[in-house]
Amino acid sequence: MQRTTKARTLAVEVERLTKIYPGGVDAVKDVSFAVAAGEVFGLLGPNGAGKSTTVGMLTTTIRPTTGSARLLGHDVVADPLGARQVSAVVFQEAALDRSLTGRRNLEIHGRLWGLSPPETATMIDDVVEAFGLADIVGRTVDTFSGGQRRRLELARALVSRPRVLFLDEPTVGLDPRIRFELLDLIGGLRQRAETTVVLTTHYLDEAERLCDRVAIVHEGRIVALDTPDNLLAGLGRHLVELRVDDVASSLAVLRQRGLAGEDAFAVGGTLTVPVHDRSAREAISAIARLDIATGGISARPPTLDDVYLRLTGDRLAA
């Protein structure tokens, strides 16, 4: 009974999912999360963190080693057809029939997802209009630019009206303007009949801008999961950064003087100090008086990159 209730309210349920590839490469380690219907959920992490493997298991192209996952109650291993029926994917790399027209690509998708020809035609008209593809959809995909192909893939995924939409690094390789416009389109997805979106990205701004909640993934594990605001709030209102010669002793001095807490962290020779209880100007002045900085001292608002850095010691966008 409890499962039935959960299935109605949760679009994606992942429990202790693990993937170990042949050869012993453990790409995903004991990952658990749940995504509510209508939510935009982000898996944020650098390349190789295990995001795409997680999406692969949820879209039934990668077999979990252990653990389970359900899409709207359909177990991805026991009922893969059911799971695929309620979902669609936009892949990291283009997966289009390039010698066919854009419209033909959309038709094939609609028909394979069980829509009748008239339903498919109606859905195609809708998505083509919404994604600004009307003028080019009759051309072969070969003639599309990279941005146009991405929009076509996004439109294709929506033809079948998926309840769960997976976007695997949807803006990788696009120039900044096209990327920005595509993000705008993705942002509009939440207004389309309660589509649940699971987005993987290594772009911080994408996660901050689009996602209701973000799971930060590092070496196959989720190291933090919360709303972007809550994740950022943990790092205070500002971060003060300073270059030092001796990281350990400088950090000890800062902590001794009450200028840095346990959440201060270092990468290389740069110390990053979250400021919670004073203004950035006051913090900079206090630190400058200690005369430990070898370079400039600066302050800025925290980003998800800092959250990731604090948790893992690595930068997201390497």
Place this chain on the structure above:
Amino acid sequence: MTAITTAPPAPIVVPRRRRASLAAPLATLTRRRLALSARTPRELVVPLLTPILFSVVIAPALAKVTGAVRGIDYTSFVAIGTVGLLVPINCMFAGIGVIVDRESGARRDLLAAPVPRSLVVFGNLAVALAVSALQVVALVAAAVLRGAHFEARASGVALFALAAALLAVTMYGGAETLANRIAKQEEYVGAVPAIAIVPWFFAGSLFPITALPGWLAAFAKVLPLTHALAVMRYGLLDGRATGLHDIWGLTNATVMATLSLAVVAAYAALLLALAVRVFTRAAVR
């Protein structure tokens, strides 16, 4: 300059989903493969070139030197033999489409579709069969125009068609399997002659297998192509079933044809099952 409409899309009524049978998705996948093949005419024409060359140029020329083979006009004998070259080449060419699908096509979206993944293989197979049929008709027509003579009895044509179809299933099963096992298109193309052409020389295509050394004749009897060609000739050309007799050594032509068809059917079932298994396993890591 790329213009994008960024206004939020209007709400859309959720369409009903129906999945009454597998016929509709199979038809969709078949039409897709057909459309892709139609966009690459070389896939349809190139496999015809060598067989037609053999059938309308080389065979008639050799016929002037060799005369008849066991009372069968050599041009007609080789015309059927070249079907055994055409079908494998066409099916192996069709396998290239599988690799293109994987490397730069929509395969991943097909794998994410709510249909059994084996349907992708069956859709490809349907088109390989249809294209093979068209090409065989073209080859036979060209041979007739060049002077080949066939007995067009309904039962004989049916036997010919059945043997050709089973051969096509066998070869496509092998091609699909290979295409899913080989990483690069270049490697696959390199394997085509070994699989599609080399067996043709031992399968009784240009001369009876009795002309081969004993050990090679024994090898020929294991090849599905040898059985398919013997049945095809029996159907259209060789009422005395000499080719079948070379394989089985029996006297009842119907029994021998049935046995040979059974052999080709077994190969077809085995290789098609293998193709489906390899494809579906390759689809999931």
